[in-house]
Amino acid sequence: MLRTISVGLYISVQGTFLRDCADGRIAVKVGDKVFVGYPIQAKAA
Template structure:
């Protein structure tokens, strides 16, 4: 599953979810690198 995470105030990364840490951070994989950051909140669609 693809997720977008934030690495700082201005940097976002989208990749395949590798794992989740106890502090709420998510690990995503892009090519051969892993990135750790907080997930971008998802927004529910209005009907």
Template sequence: MLRTITVGSCVSIQGTLVGNLPDGRISVLVGDKIFSGKPISTINK
């Protein structure tokens, strides 16, 4: 599943969900690197 996270105040990264961290952040895989950040909430209509 693709997820988008924010890293810092203005950088967004989209990648494959790897896992959830205890502090509420999630990890995503982009290529061969894993990034962790706050998930961008989705809007359900």
């Protein structure tokens, strides 16, 4: 499943979901790299 995370104030990354972290962040994998950040929630239309 693809998930989008925020890794900085103006930087977001979209990748394959790997795991939940204890502090509310999630890990996603993009190619060979793993990024950890806070999930971006979709806004209701």
